Amino acid sequence: MTTARVSTEPAGVLPRSGLHASLSAPLLDTMTFLNEVTLRYPQAISFAPGRPYEGDFDVARVPGLIETYLDHLRARGLSEDRVRTALYQYGETAGQIRDIVAGMLAVDEDMTVDPASVVVTVGCQEAVLLILRALFTGPDDVLLVDSPAYVGITGAASLLDIPVVPVPGTPDGPSLAGLERTVREIEASGRRARCLYVVPDCSNPTGVSMRREDRTALLDTAARLGLLLLEDNPYGVFSRVRRPTLKSLDTERRVVYLGSFAKTAFPGARVGFVVADQLVAGADGRPPGLLADEVAKVKSMVTVNTSSLSQAAVAGLLLQNGGGLRSANEASARHYQATMRCLRETLAAELPPGSSETAGVRWNDPDGGFFLTLDVPFEADEAALDVSAEKYGVIWTPMRHFHLDDAGDRQIRLSCSYLTTDHAVEGATRLARFVKDRSTTLGPV
Template sequence: MTVQDLRPDLELELALVPEAAPGALLGGAVLDAADLHSSLMDPVLDSMTFLNEVTHRYPDAISFAPGRPYDGFFDTEQVFDHLRRYLDHLRDRGRTPEQIRDQVFQYGPTAGVIRELLAKSLARDEDVHVAPESLVVTVGCQEAMFLAVRALIAWPADVLLASSPCYVGITGVARLLGVPLTAVEEGPDGFDLDVLERTLRAERGQGRRPRALYVIPDHANPSGTTMPLATRHALLALAEREDFLILEDSPYRIVSPGRQLPTLKSLDTGRRVVQLGSLSKTLFPGARVGYVVADQPVVHADGSTGLLADELAKIKSMVTVNTSPISQAVVAGMLLAADGRTKELNTETAAYYGRAMRATLDELDRALPPALRERLGVRWNEPQGGFFLAVDVPFAADNQALARSAGEYGVIWTPMSYFYPQGGGERSLRLSVSYLTPAQITEGVARLNRFIRAEANARS
């Protein structure tokens, strides 16, 4: 299934264009796709394009695809309140009107202007105690991934490991940077330390150096699994013993109900964890503010020392120059409102997402009771937080099935195969529960139930 299959009108539109030489038809120079970077042909990039096309093609379908916060928590006027609060904060700290103006309107330091507030928030929310100089404020967590991978994967033998299935953002970064990525396959219950150890041995046996492991330990995207506390301790010990770093990405903790396990970074006594952070889920996605905690010492050839954060800032200066001062100011105003405790800001949102997850699981259980799903070969996990759960089905949950689901049954989901960098997940789909109202969840699961039964029966 391609975009062309979903846009049959596109062929007609092209047919109506008068015949002409390719350059004239397209308005000048014509580029051969083969001459562009090979990552642009990667299925990872095409998969999201396809999903977006399906969503636009069937606007009335209920979509369990977007992993975005619920719109009902946002009020446009709040943006101005947050901005004013931060400006008042700067004034109260003795900044002149000219200094305040420059901080908002000018580019500002590459590493960010709100690092002190972020460091304070990490200490209060997550028991992560680092100096502000250890942080770099990024354009979302995606840039944090880019900076970390670019800095750490330095030599031809270096390889990036990723717990699989994994967030497509890290796969995309690896593809764009030409970095080799090796999947560490999850087991039925999530991250498997034995598989990681076998992977480390296999990589080294082929002359490669496993440099860093990317993992989402809490309510992972896409699987929804959470790493047990004992596994966290064992992973940190293994990283110390086997000499690799851990890229910890955990954006769903604070928007999940109940007490959360400690982050890997808060347990990290050997500076093995580079923490990739996002404020998109906890504050608001439109700000596009993330961060990276990189407190690892770096020793230079001349004997001088610095921090990995300093090196990441050098890369950032050539990528985005700096993160929007206006976005940083609004985020800072939100942090000031809760004295750095974003958990307090998210009490209501965490409860809402918890109810959404529970409602989705309850509706699935009602629509497909145990005896029926056993007969059909359908199963799902039961995450205790986050936005996502995975459903195993007895048919290929591919792009063709997605198009049928959207067009004939009015429900959209995401193929889990999108999240396996080295193949897998062909008979599983991801449901995101965060963006829908309770009524949409009820109707959406009913539509999904009809689709699953029809597909399963068609193959029986």
């Protein structure tokens, strides 16, 4: 006889133990924190959100983008009935603009991609979720992340019960010695290191970019260790230095490429994509298929398809700009580089090295993107953030949100993408005053 479990919670209240364990992890609060912290202190200058600059957004352009795509369909010979269906109805699960996305990668990244290997997703976050679900078979499969890592990858892994192990990062990307050591340790424990997630260009959260020779070395190391690489590239267009993507250097189908139009077009469209050209053995003697086909199966049970309206707007933007987005983002890239330069120059003026007030204070020099890492000689936690926002009028992100261990407690992530240059200067001035006061008050620990 089975005894029914009796809840001790009041009627209508679900016990937390009855929900997935990941929902109680602080990690899953991080994305909400990053989205909402600025709203909590509306008068403060915020270096927290990794949002694109809104100064170039033009609402009046959006209908024209959609019309450009519809004209493209008409030019291909589609009847008005089929054009209407393409815009109003459910579309292909894998996306109806895959050929246009593949064309963009050829124009912008010198990548030759079969459109059949592309799956268009609801933002890059869905691409992350889908590829993880497709690749990981059970608790013995381990995801490696270049640490510190974007919370979107670690959070998605947590939801799917995928164990995550950090690989130590360096100023030039993941440590290859650390990667090899970590893989060997995982194998010795009877598990399998399945893939490594990495952002080679202007990484979130550190701003670090990998040199070309380090990219080649990473590909060689991954091949030797039998690893797949998940390359996420939302910021490469904004770098001062154009480097080849891992995927463009990949000759062994070792790299799964994750892309997004959130930064290069507009985040409200919620369009991303994944290039998964790896071959998957066919069932019942059939020839091999593409990993993209398997990813599309997962998508069919998650979001069914990506909004046709959103795909039309993104495709129209690409078509209006010769098939790519590098030229369309030249002004944005200059803006981000200018705000980053203002931030660094103001920090250098206000926090000069050699001063007793600035001992232990340093920052890196990203060559583009949205983010910069600042080291401080005190605990950069939520309590310090509240003081910074309330008393000094400046907001930042504790770097501890991006670590899976206790590292990052004395680091700050600064994003200058959302600000004007004037706000970047004023915000950096306020931040420097907070850092000096906090350092003097608390002293080294």
